[in-house]
Amino acid sequence: MLTSLRSAGRTEGGARRDGGYGLVFVSEPTTPPDDPDAATPSGSGLTAEKRRRQGRVDELRERGANPYPYRFDRSHALAEVRSAHGGLEAGTETDAEVSVAGRIMLKRDTGKLIFATIQDRTDRIQLFISKAVVGDDAFDDIKQLDIGDWVGVHGTVMTTRAGELSVKTDRVELLSKAIRPLPDKWHGLTDTDTRFRQRYADLIVNEEARRAFHIRHEVISSFRRTLAAEGFIEVETPVLHVEAGGAHARPFGTHHHALGMPLYLRIALELHLKRLIVGGMERVYEIGRVFRNEGISTRHNPEFTMMELYQAFADWTDVMAITERLITQAARDTVGTTVIEIRGQQVDLAEPWPRLAMCDAVSERVGTTVHPSNDLDDVRAIADRHGAKYEPSWGAGRIIESLFEQLCEDDIVRPTFVTGHPVEISPLARVDRDDPFVTERFEIFCDSRELGNGYSELNDPVEQRARFEDEQAAKEAGDAERGTVDEDYLRALEYGMPPTGGLGIGMDRVAMLLAGVDSIREVVLFPTLRPEQF
């Protein structure tokens, strides 16, 4: 009873909807808001173009056709058609029937024959549309299709006399009418602002853009496979933090209304993941967005994607090894080789990455031994001599880092582990077992950019408290990027964290490296921009 009622109702409703496009038609604005100046001969080309295309939509509806149908059954992606029939000789017709779908990118109309190039996410393919095959009425309709329209096509596979693989079209269904014209078919979009704001248009017309995002996807997917194979568990930890810790960076602030309290967007994944190591999860990782309230540049977007992993019973040497494996494998999976070109140099990522102690690198450049144990005034004098900037509150360790950035960073081309960061700038890293002034820490530098950061994790709760207190003192002295004492994290450490190695990698930067692009905006789909004025 219920069932029959329901199905009867559905049939009735369906029938009403099929025969009643007028309902939809009436409720939709079918003329542009600036229609009043339709009478005037002037007006922008875009307005006229959109009006013409919308007019076509209205016309189709009046005929009872739906310019925006609900679905289409596709038998093959375009790349599948090509791989199955790519070897056909010129001038071959087959009886292989296919149903394909895509966006019309090009149209060549020779009178009674139309060649159209459609594009899906896998490939492009040519449609061979003959008036004699589809019939006069259908041919007229196909002529009315615009570049940018989505179509579904039924036909058979053939090659033209020139050898172009094509679908000899029996029937074309309009799947979605494009009201707005596509950018230039040859040049695409070049204005970077427009490319980033209208990423949808960029992706339609610029293959390079599609390629970069495909590489980004492959990098992340490769990381997940490598980590799964090594026994890591993927987790998700909070984005909203009461106090943003785990890195030196200014956070974004927000507010929770029901709790009536300020919250901060995370600047790192570190502290929550290490709580999970305390909890006994042993090998965990997270790939997630972090937010830093800093300047925007070719290397920095305010929100970016970090991969952090933590491995119990491991130290920094294990973590350096897994770093090499992750990035080398990602190169194989994305570009098919471990040999990539960086600044004109051929670099084989499969070779062991050089290790460079920060103090050694600086010492060599300044011609005298520099170490965080040096007298502060001596280190300041060296910094002054080499134009490295520092604040009065900085200790020798932090000034050495400044010297490194000033003198050494730019020279690093191939991936390099820069090791032995001073304790002062590494509040969560464990002191080097052979040198109490530096930590068992490394940063991965490549093409002068920092790709990641790892260390033997500090797990002594008493020492961690002392380091946090130093951070808080620096923050209270006016350094907004320094941290605070995270009592809950200290409580976790008091339960005992096993010896642990940790790693953080900037996924956007790895994607940049492997995609061979020099701006982070080429691998972030919707980079942060000022709002557009409409």
Added chain:
RNA sequence: GCGCCUCUAGCUCAACGGUAGAGCAGCGGGCUUUUAACCCGUUGGUUCAGGGUUCGAAACCCUGGGGGCGCACCA
């Protein structure tokens, strides 16, 4: 935040301080094997905005806006 560069038709680009143009897209016509199809004809402009200099400004100057690059910022 500072410096330099940039903004012209839907898109890609021209235009000495002197009538705002081309190609693509669109529209009309022709063409049954094209390849950014081609051929003929044609519509389309708040030259980012606002001021100023000038007989005359897309251009020169000022202010503002968007964007890019560099610096600063950024373990």
